[in-house]
Amino acid sequence: AQSVTQPDIHITVSEGASLELRCNYSYGATPYLFWYVQSPGQGLQLLLKYFSGDTLVQGIKGFEAEFKRSQSSFNLRKPSVHWSDAAEYFCAVAATDSWGKLQFGAGTQVVVTP
Amino acid sequence: DADVTQTPRNRITKTGKRIMLECSQTKGHDRMYWYRQDPGLGLRLIYYSFDVKDINKGEISDGYSVSRQAQAKFSLSLESAIPNQTALYFCATGVGVTDTQYFGPGTRLTVL
Numbered sequence: 001a002q003s004v005t006q007p008d009i010h011i012t013v014s015e016g017a018s019l020e021l022r023c024n025y026s027y028g029a030t031p032y033l034f035w036y037v038q039s040p041g042q043g044l045q046l047l048l049k050y051f052s053g054d055t056l057v058q059g060i061k062g063f064e065a066e067f068k069r070s071q072s073s074f075n076l077r078k079p080s081v082h083w084s085d086a087a088e089y090f091c092a093v094a095a096t097d098s099w100g101k102l103q104f105g106a107g108t109q110v111v112v113t114p
Numbered sequence: 115d116a117d118v119t120q121t122p123r124n125r126i127t128k129t130g131k132r133i134m135l136e137c138s139q140t141k142g143h144d145r146m147y148w149y150r151q152d153p154g155l156g157l158r159l160i161y162y163s164f165d166v167k168d169i170n171k172g173e174i175s176d177g178y179s180v181s182r183q184a185q186a187k188f189s190l191s192l193e194s195a196i197p198n199q200t201a202l203y204f205c206a207t208g209v210g211v212t213d214t215q216y217f218g219p220g221t222r223l224t225v226l
Contacts, residue, residue, distance in 0.1 A: 009154070032212050043118075043204060044157075044217040051212050090156060094213060102147075102215055104156035 002027050004093045006105035013081050014113050021076040021108050023091030033074040034092040034102070035065055044090065050074060061085070086112040117141045118218035120205050126224045133192040135221050137205030145208035146188040147215065148172075148180060150201040157204065163188055195225040 003026045013019050025031065032051055036044040048059025055067040065076045074091060091105040118139045127133055137146065144165050149157040149172075159172030161180040169180060177199060181189045192199055205218040 004156075034214070036217075043219040044206075046214065046216065049212070049214060092157075102159065102213070104158075106154055106156045 002093075002095070002103060004091055004103050004105040006089075006091055006108050008108045009106070010109045010111070012111045012113060015083055016080050019076075019078045019081045019085070019110065021089050021091075021110070023074045023076065023105060025072050025074065025091075025093045027072075027093060027095060029096065030069060032094045032096060033065075033067060034094075035059065035063070035074075035076045036090045036092060037061075037087045038090065038107075039087045047076070047089075081110075081112055083112050083114075086110055118205060118207055118216055120203075120218040120221050122221060123219065124222045126226065127195055128226050129196055131195050131225075133195050133223065135190045135203055135205075135223070137188045137190070137218060139186050139188075139205075139207045139218075141207050141209070141216060142185075143207035143209045143216075144185060145213065146182065147206040147208065148178075148188070148190045149204045149206065150174065150199075151204060151220075152201050160190065160203075192223075192225075195223075197225045199223065200225045 005024045034049045035047040038044050047063050048057050050057045050067045057065050063078050088107045088109050090107045094102045121136045147162045148160040151157045158174050163182045166182050179191045203221045206215040208215045
């Protein structure tokens with residue numbers, strides 16, 4: 001069965017420290033991959049996406065993600081977090097032959113401490 | 115103005131009532147979606163529409179219905195609301211061969 005896993009439900013990080021959020025998927029072929037962020041009381045905002053080509057993808061707000069086919073992973077990183085990065089982050093996956101079937105992970109809540 | 119708007123933003127209702135959640139978009143996208151979000155479960159797809167004449171069930175469509183009134187409008191109805199439909203509901207639009215999706219601000223629905 002197809003699945004998307006975000007192993008970390010909650011992460012606490014100090015302001016200025018680096019951040020890495022994990023995402024693993026189980027699909028028959030390389031899917032389209034997305035990271036979204038949900039700030040408190042807000043909708044979901046697209047951070048970045050991977051379709052093909054360069055496996056290191058740059059997004060908005062200083063985030064990047066790396067696709068690793070051998071590990072079926074698409075981890076999100078930021079070198080230095082800001083207090084405004086406190087939010088919930090969702091990895092999402094879609095099969096390349098299946099429009100409308102965006103599957104989300106359960107989310108990782110990020111808390112930023114001073 | 116926001117590209118994807120949802121009304122109402124918050125709603126409290128009682129068991130058995132009929133509820134309609136509305137979504138409008140100015141992005142010009144043909145594809146529209148309704149999701150619900152529950153803590154610890156991420157977002158799950160309720161219904162989706164690829165154009166005005168195309169409606170498809172998603173993962174959790176039981177207890178819900180939709181109407182695509184125009185390219186820009188997609189409504190979600192709960193014919194007889196029940197407490198376990200208490201959730202945060204999101205509308206989204208999709209575009210491109212990769213179907214990148216853009217989300218509205220959400221509607222928080224509470225069914226008592």
